[in-house]
Amino acid sequence: MHLVFLGPPASGKGTLSQLLAEKFELIPVSTGVMLRQHLAEETELGLKASKYLSSSRLVPDEIVNGMLSDWFDQNQESNWILDGFPRTLSQARWLTDELAKRSITLDAAVSLEVSYDELLRRIGRRVQCDQCGLTTALDLVENGLHCPECDGTLRPRIDDAEERFKKRYQDFTDETVPVIEYYAERGDLTKVVAEGNPTEVCAMVERSLSAESQ
Numbered sequence: 001m002h003l004v005f006l007g008p009p010a011s012g013k014g015t016l017s018q019l020l021a022e023k024f025e026l027i028p029v030s031t032g033v034m035l036r037q038h039l040a041e042e043t044e045l046g047l048k049a050s051k052y053l054s055s056s057r058l059v060p061d062e063i064v065n066g067m068l069s070d071w072f073d074q075n076q077e078s079n080w081i082l083d084g085f086p087r088t089l090s091q092a093r094w095l096t097d098e099l100a101k102r103s104i105t106l107d108a109a110v111s112l113e114v115s116y117d118e119l120l121r122r123i124g125r126r127v128q129c130d131q132c133g134l135t136t137a138l139d140l141v142e143n144g145l146h147c148p149e150c151d152g153t154l155r156p157r158i159d160d161a162e163e164r165f166k167k168r169y170q171d172f173t174d175e176t177v178p179v180i181e182y183y184a185e186r187g188d189l190t191k192v193v194a195e196g197n198p199t200e201v202c203a204m205v206e207r208s209l210s211a212e213s214q
């Protein structure tokens with residue numbers, strides 16, 4: 001199975017891709033997580049992406065596409081969910097060509113639909129582990145500010161500060177909404193209202209994917 005998850009920041013792409021990935025043995029591939037890892041390890045790619053990441057701007061296509069192309073080379077034959085890619089129409093067109101070259105079929109692009117007010121509510125309570133990058137809601141964590149996975153420290157994400165969030169939401173509207181329309185025109189789009197808890201939304205995604213495949 002090969003899936004793309006699309007949606008505004010804080011729509012739950014990361015959480016849902018983890019849940020679906022566990023259930024169907026897929027690899028969740030987040031370009032945001034990959035870029036932050038490059039930055040933390042100070043690789044050449046991380047240094048090139050640094051100024052964009054620190055100002056919450058989209059990293060240029062040639063950097064992100066190249067990073068993903070390397071990942072595809074190293075993970076041939078695998079099943080995956082892309083979270084946070086494609087974010088622009090040119091990335092979407094590049095992905096279509098790249099998959100065709102590799103004889104990979106995209107099963108669906110899932111668009112997670114969440115109201116702006118709900119997104120704002122979510123970013124107000126979202127935290128991220130400074131060691132393993134896990135993103136979660138503060139009220140779901142039982143042991144204070146300690147990561148449930150690795151015991152690292154949980155902190156608010158800098159790019160969730162309200163002004164940064166507004167900029168990222170604007171990028172979503174300007175750059176990623178056309179990607180959603182692109183997949184709708186190709187007949188690959190599945191829309192899911194993603195306002196419930198992650199387990200409920202995951203079940204809705206599964207139902208809509210199995211309805212699509214029939």
Ligand code: AMP
Nearest residue numbers: 031032053056057058059064084085087
């Ligand atoms: P995310 O964790 O998906 O919110 O991504 C964090 C940051 O990584 C974004 O604000 C962008 O700077 C960068 N990024 C992630 N994915 C992409 C992409 N597909 N295209 C360009 N920049 C990206």
